[in-house]
Amino acid sequence: MRRLAITGDDFGLSREVNRAIAEAYDHGVLTGASLMINEAAAAEAISLARARPALSVGLHLVVLDGRATLPRAAIPRLVGSGGRFPSGAFATGLRYQFSRETRRQLAREIRAQLERFAHTGLPLSHVDGHHHMHLHPFVLETLADLAGRFGIRSIRLPSEELGLALSLDLRNAATRTLWTLVFRLLRQHGEKRLRAAGIQFADRVYGLLATGRVRESYLLALIPRIRSEDVEIYCHPAAAPPAQPFLGPPDSGPLELAALVSERVRDAIARSGFVLARPAPTLRRSAR
Numbered sequence: 001m002r003r004l005a006i007t008g009d010d011f012g013l014s015r016e017v018n019r020a021i022a023e024a025y026d027h028g029v030l031t032g033a034s035l036m037i038n039e040a041a042a043a044e045a046i047s048l049a050r051a052r053p054a055l056s057v058g059l060h061l062v063v064l065d066g067r068a069t070l071p072r073a074a075i076p077r078l079v080g081s082g083g084r085f086p087s088g089a090f091a092t093g094l095r096y097q098f099s100r101e102t103r104r105q106l107a108r109e110i111r112a113q114l115e116r117f118a119h120t121g122l123p124l125s126h127v128d129g130h131h132h133m134h135l136h137p138f139v140l141e142t143l144a145d146l147a148g149r150f151g152i153r154s155i156r157l158p159s160e161e162l163g164l165a166l167s168l169d170l171r172n173a174a175t176r177t178l179w180t181l182v183f184r185l186l187r188q189h190g191e192k193r194l195r196a197a198g199i200q201f202a203d204r205v206y207g208l209l210a211t212g213r214v215r216e217s218y219l220l221a222l223i224p225r226i227r228s229e230d231v232e233i234y235c236h237p238a239a240a241p242p243a244q245p246f247l248g249p250p251d252s253g254p255l256e257l258a259a260l261v262s263e264r265v266r267d268a269i270a271r272s273g274f275v276l277a278r279p280a281p282t283l284r285r286s287a288r
């Protein structure tokens with residue numbers, strides 16, 4: 001059986017995102033959502049998830065460009081006066097890697113976000129990260145260490161074929177090639193650590209090389225060409241612009257929502273032999 005999980009990220013970021021995820025689940029092909037536990041519309045997202053018990057909900061861990069759980073006094077090396085993480089991925093990642101005190105505070109914040117998710121009462125389907133910062137070596141190591149305590153069963157490891165992505169869309173080829181190389185290294189590291197911890201991950205995860213462009217035409221071209229058996233596609237639907245202006249054009253969210261409720265997309269999934277599934281694939285064997 002070929003499994004395809006389709007996940008909506010940034011659940012809880014705004015009412016527009018929440019409405020889109022609810023609609024894409026109720027009337028479309030969405031099977032999971034990744035919750036930003038500290039954002040402005042998180043309470044509404046939790047309520048929507050509780051009303052849809054078959055919707056798989058995971059933690060969209062935020063350690064960059066978002067709100068923290070702990071007060072600034074507890075994590076002064078991580079956040080500014082407004083309690084938000086900075087937006088610069090490179091500089092922030094270096095601090096996380098080389099500052100011992102920063103790492104101690106970061107570990108406390110990661111645990112706090114997992115605790116806050118646990119307090120919702122929602123089953124934790126999976127963990128991924130805002131701007132993929134869960135793949136930072138220290139962050140991933142911390143998640144693996146906490147997996148048993150919080151029931152982390154599945155973590156996203158992006159993996160898609162550059163040649164396939166460029167055949168579908170040649171724009172920004174140089175940038176997407178660089179992303180592929182960087183995330184290939186992060187994936188290799190992640191596979192070893194997650195196998196050792198008994199944590200699940202999909203064979204292929206699509207979305208990185210089509211950020212803001214997971215539209216109907218993209219899905220109709222991509223899905224028949226996927227060769228893997230255990231797949232996740234993640235996206236960023238929104239019911240109205242400009243909910244997520246950092247992802248691309250203002251209409252990207254509504255267009256991604258339209259793709260998720262498209263009957264043509266549903267038919268393509270069925271014709272390709274996929275069964276829509278929760279984002280928790282078959283457990284990989286531990287590395288020998």
